[in-house]
Amino acid sequence: MNDAMDERVIPDRRSIDPTRPNWMEIDLRALDHNFGVIRAMVGPDVRIIPCVKSAAFGHGLVELSQRLVELGARTIFCGSCADAGMLRRAGLDRPDLVIFGSTLPAGIPALLRLGLIPTVHQLELAEAVSSAATGPTRVYVKVDSGRGRLGLPIRTAEDTILSIARMPNIVIEGLYTHLPFADAEGAAFARERTRRFGDLVGRLRARGLDIPVTQARSSSGILYGIEDGCNAVAPGSLLFGKTSLPLAMADVSGLRPVLSAVRTRIIHLSADAADRTPGTALRYADLVTGPTGVVPFGRADGHPVAAPGRSAFALVKGVKAPVLSVSSEQAVLDLSDVPYPAVGDEVTILGADGGLAITLADLAGWQGSSMNDVLLMMRGRTPLLFIER
Numbered sequence: 001m002n003d004a005m006d007e008r009v010i011p012d013r014r015s016i017d018p019t020r021p022n023w024m025e026i027d028l029r030a031l032d033h034n035f036g037v038i039r040a041m042v043g044p045d046v047r048i049i050p051c052v053k054s055a056a057f058g059h060g061l062v063e064l065s066q067r068l069v070e071l072g073a074r075t076i077f078c079g080s081c082a083d084a085g086m087l088r089r090a091g092l093d094r095p096d097l098v099i100f101g102s103t104l105p106a107g108i109p110a111l112l113r114l115g116l117i118p119t120v121h122q123l124e125l126a127e128a129v130s131s132a133a134t135g136p137t138r139v140y141v142k143v144d145s146g147r148g149r150l151g152l153p154i155r156t157a158e159d160t161i162l163s164i165a166r167m168p169n170i171v172i173e174g175l176y177t178h179l180p181f182a183d184a185e186g187a188a189f190a191r192e193r194t195r196r197f198g199d200l201v202g203r204l205r206a207r208g209l210d211i212p213v214t215q216a217r218s219s220s221g222i223l224y225g226i227e228d229g230c231n232a233v234a235p236g237s238l239l240f241g242k243t244s245l246p247l248a249m250a251d252v253s254g255l256r257p258v259l260s261a262v263r264t265r266i267i268h269l270s271a272d273a274a275d276r277t278p279g280t281a282l283r284y285a286d287l288v289t290g291p292t293g294v295v296p297f298g299r300a301d302g303h304p305v306a307a308p309g310r311s312a313f314a315l316v317k318g319v320k321a322p323v324l325s326v327s328s329e330q331a332v333l334d335l336s337d338v339p340y341p342a343v344g345d346e347v348t349i350l351g352a353d354g355g356l357a358i359t360l361a362d363l364a365g366w367q368g369s370s371m372n373d374v375l376l377m378m379r380g381r382t383p384l385l386f387i388e389r
C-alpha cells in the first residue's frame with residue numbers, strides 16, 4: 001500500500017539513510033486517538049470528512065488517508081487534483097475524494113476523468129461539469145460566508161444553487177462553507193455566519209432541494225462547540241493534533257500530535273569552534289564555551305533561522321543544545337552542556353528526548369510563524385517513519 005513516489009516512507013529505524021540521517025516520526029495511533037476525540041465531540045450521527053489538504057501537511061498523505069478510511073471516513077477533502085490522484089494510484093478507490101477549489105473551468109474534464117468530485121464555487125464551474133459530464137455527476141457546492149474566499153456569495157447563493165441543481169447531469173451531493181477563526185471576534189463572526197448558512201440550507205429544503213451532506217464546521221468550530229444543524233464536519237488541524245485557537249479559548253490537551261518527532265544525527269563535531277569564527281554573523285566565541293556540532297537539517301529541510309530576538313534549541317541526550325546558525329543544508333548546535341557528544345548522536349528538532357520536549361508550538365514561536373507554516377516547510381524532503389505508540 002506504499003506509493004513512495006512522493007513520500008519517502010522508511011520501514012524502521014535501521015533504514016534511516018546514513019547519507020542524510022533525518023527522519024520524521026508519524027504516530028498513527030495519535031491519529032486514531034484524535035479521530036476518536038473528534039467523534040466524541042460531534043456525536044455519533046455527524047459524518048466526519050477529514051481534510052488532508054497540502055499533502056496532509058507533510059504527514060504522509062497516502063498512509064494517513066488509508067488510516068482515516070479504516071477509521072470509517074467515507075469521504076475525504078483533498079487540496080488538489082494531484083494529491084487526490086496520488087491517493088487513487090495508491091489504491092484508495094473506496095472513499096469519495098472531494099477537491100477543494102484549485103481548478104479553472106477548463107480543468108473540470110480532467111478532474112472528472114479521475115473520478116474526483118469537484119467543488120463548485122462559481123457558476124462557471126457548474127456549467128463546465130454539466131457540459132463535460134456524460135451521466136449524473138456529483139458535485140459539492142461551496143458558499144463563501146463573507147471572507148472573500150472561494151464560494152458562492154451567501155447573499156445570492158439560494159437562487160444560484162437552485163439553478164445549478166437544474167443543470168443537466170448535475171447532482172449536488174454536498175453544500176459547505178469554511179469559517180476558521182483564531183480569536184473571540186472570529187468566533188462571534190463564525191457563529192453568526194454558521195446560523196446564516198443553516199438558514200440557507202433550510203430555505204433550499206423548503207424550495208424542494210434537500211442536499212444530502214451539509215457542513216460548516218472545521219477544527220476551530222468543532223473545538224469551540226459552535227452549534228449548527230449540519231450533518232457533517234471537516235476537520236483538518238484537529239486530526240493532526242493542533243489548533244490555531246489560543247489556550248484560553250480551547251483545551252487541546254486531549255489531542256496528541258501525529259507528527260511526534262523530527263530527528264537527525266550529529267555528522268560533525270568541532271571541539272574548538274569558538275576559536276574560528278571571525279566574520280560570520282554569529283560570533284560563536286561570544287556564545288560558546290564548549291564543542292559545537294553540525295546536523296544535516298538545514299533551511300532546505302524546512303529549518304529556518306530563528307526570528308529576530310528569538311533563539312531556538314534542539315535536544316541531544318536529553319539536554320538543550322542551542323541552535324547557533326542554520327545554513328541551507330546544515331545547522332550548527334552548541335553542545336557545551338551535552339555530555340560526551342559524538343558523531344552519530346541523535347538530535348531532536350521536534351519531540352521528546354529524556355524529560356524535555358520541543359513542541360510544534362515552540363518551533364512556531366521560535367520561527368515567528370504558525371504551526372501550519374512550520375509543517376509546510378518541513379514537508380517533502382525528510383523521510384517518514386510510521387510508528388504506533
Ligand SMILES: *Cc1c(COP(=O)(O)O)cnc(C)c1O
Nearest residue numbers: 051178180218219234235236237
Ligand atoms: C483547511 C480547510 C478545512 C479544515 O480546516 P481546519 O481548520 O484545519 O480544520 C476545512 N474546509 C476547508 C474549505 C478548508 O480549506
